[in-house]
Amino acid sequence: MDNLILRILESPYGDITKGSVLSQEELDTNFIRLKGALIYTAETLDGVVTLKTYDGNDITFQGGGGSGSSVTYTNSTPTTTTLGGIASGSTFSAQTMTEMWNALLYPYQTPAFTSFNRTNLSSPYDLGEAIPIGSQTFSWATSNSSNVSANTITIQQLYPSTSTLLSGGANDGSEVINLTVDISSTTPTTISMYRITATNSQGSTFTSTISNSWRHRWYYGKSVNTSVTNSEITGFTNALVTSVTNNYITFGATGSPQYGYLVIPQGLGQPSDLRNSTSGCFGSNIPYSLLGTTSFANAYGVSTTYNVYRTTNAFAGSLNTWLCI
Numbered sequence: 001m002d003n004l005i006l007r008i009l010e011s012p013y014g015d016i017t018k019g020s021v022l023s024q025e026e027l028d029t030n031f032i033r034l035k036g037a038l039i040y041t042a043e044t045l046d047g048v049v050t051l052k053t054y055d056g057n058d059i060t061f062q063g064g065g066g067s068g069s070s071v072t073y074t075n076s077t078p079t080t081t082t083l084g085g086i087a088s089g090s091t092f093s094a095q096t097m098t099e100m101w102n103a104l105l106y107p108y109q110t111p112a113f114t115s116f117n118r119t120n121l122s123s124p125y126d127l128g129e130a131i132p133i134g135s136q137t138f139s140w141a142t143s144n145s146s147n148v149s150a151n152t153i154t155i156q157q158l159y160p161s162t163s164t165l166l167s168g169g170a171n172d173g174s175e176v177i178n179l180t181v182d183i184s185s186t187t188p189t190t191i192s193m194y195r196i197t198a199t200n201s202q203g204s205t206f207t208s209t210i211s212n213s214w215r216h217r218w219y220y221g222k223s224v225n226t227s228v229t230n231s232e233i234t235g236f237t238n239a240l241v242t243s244v245t246n247n248y249i250t251f252g253a254t255g256s257p258q259y260g261y262l263v264i265p266q267g268l269g270q271p272s273d274l275r276n277s278t279s280g281c282f283g284s285n286i287p288y289s290l291l292g293t294t295s296f297a298n299a300y301g302v303s304t305t306y307n308v309y310r311t312t313n314a315f316a317g318s319l320n321t322w323l324c325i
Contacts, residue, residue: 113208128300257314281324287312
């Protein structure tokens with residue numbers, strides 16, 4: 001094509017085309033003008049949007065507001081992952097830009113109880129042993145305490161039935177309460193005794209619990225006698241336990257040969273073998289036999305039946321004894 005032929009044409013904008021071929025200067029000038037009108041950047045300041053063109057002109061208009069309170073974001077598709085303070089599965093309806101950025105960058109700090117205690121408690125307890133009551137101090141601590149709603153601390157006793165000890169308390173970390181109801185157990189168990197509850201500033205509750213355990217007591221030791229009485233048994237080394245097997249004890253050295261005794265509550269697992277070991281059912285076998293059973297009450301009046309085991313041979317030295325399952 002040697003030239004560009006332009007015919008007279010009335011444009012939709014009310015003007016009429018030139019009707020002849022554009023000169024080189026006219027063509028170049030048109031292209032320069034078109035490029036000059038192009039937008040190459042946009043800026044936003046205090047809610048005002050400025051579009052900048054190559055020819056130095058600025059096009060400005062009011063945006064959604066400098067605070068981001070007028071421009072909103074809506075999306076009903078749940079988010080697929082947690083990002084900042086926006087949890088996975090969130091949807092959005094007319095959220096302002098300020099709300100969106102705050103949720104993203106400043107997630108809500110959920111409060112929690114970092115400790116909850118009561119005076120004069122120990123653990124574990126012997127069967128039938130009651131915890132001390134009377135005037136006792138409950139103490140607690142919370143994280144993100146500024147997000148704990150005022151006067152929402154509640155303390156309850158959970159056993160033997162639920163009763164409220166404190167309601168509407170301040171989050172001041174301490175409360176003295178007079179307790180009147182005993183807590184104890186005649187069987188091995190763990191009891192949830194007290195619960196503290198509070199409400200966070202978003203209306204959700206959070207809790208912490210104090211629990212204690214009651215356990216069987218077992219006995220082990222040495223005696224020169226081929227059988228032992230209940231009073232001798234209670235003089236042996238003893239401990240409150242949930243299990244005695246898969247562990248070891250040490251019979252201490254004595255001045256003369258003595259028999260080793262294991263006195264185990266029938267409510268616990270019983271050994272199937274004894275080995276001279278501290279790290280498993282290895283080492284040399286320790287001959288022993290089941291002498292029989294005996295029953296007696298502890299200091300709190302709870303009677304327990306025990307199996308009484310004795311080593312076949314008396315010995316004077318110390319002996320590590322693994323109770324095999």
